[in-house]
Amino acid sequence: MEIRSENEVLADVKKGPWTEEEDAVLRSYVETHGEGRWNSVAYFAGLRRTGKSCRLRWLNYLRPQVRRGNISLEEQLIILELHSRWGNRWSKIAKHLPGRTDNEIKNYWRTRVQKQAKQMKCDVNSQQFRDTMRYEWMPRLAERIRAAEFKGQPACLPVSSSNDPIFDNRGVRMAELESGWKDPSLMPEVSSGISSDSSDAQVSPVSGLTESYNPPDGLTGGPGSGAGYSGWDMPGQEDMMSSELFLDGGDSWDSLWNEENVWFLRQQLSDDHF
């Protein structure tokens, strides 16, 4: 049998997507021998991969604790909050989201949040964008979490990326877009002055965050509470964005989310997570 040095094996390294066979080999090896010494793992398991690649595959995909797929409302809220505190410290943020990897959170941020900033034509690190997040998106996420609990649904309700009206509105009909948030007059105060290309049919996954929103009656005590609960629905229901209440944009945004709401969110976050 041919004996090859570790360097020789690594020089013959394979890249690209992992196959099921490779996954099985790596999983079996790590379960038997444990994590760490990734270059040795690659070598002794007979994988034509770098140690780094093995480590990444295990941590981000094969590890039993890894949760993949829909990011819940609570997780979204935590990500927004922690990112506002720590910036792009993905691994640090991931530590507060059990089962989520830094890579997944990073991807989430780039594909959803950062893109929204781009569409708003402002820098993701700008004060304007951060204010929008903190004073509009996050309170609304908190509201939806509380509303879900109010309705007896789990607060960690998974939100499909394809039907979450806050972070994804690909399912929204174009007519609704035309009459809804695409109308600059319905945009949040903080976004005023930001041009919105009405010819752009593409809608960012997070565009819904700038949607007009009426909190459920009795849940916030805020100015929007008078709209009642009936027109406000749970995430995951397809036509949420088509709701008249959701699109009416009648309230001015700076008054819709008052200090009390923001205070409540901060209290919740500090109680729950820190």
Next chain:
DNA sequence: AAACTACACAACCGCCGTGCT
């Protein structure tokens, strides 16, 4: 039906810190 586009996610790359020799 084919081409195109946008999205979500997987994977790689380069840099840096740490520990060992």
Next chain:
DNA sequence: TAGCACGGCGGTTGTGTAGTT
């Protein structure tokens, strides 16, 4: 203490797929 290997992290790119034209 310098050099090296390794692991961790953040940025970036690649790929598959679903939706649109």
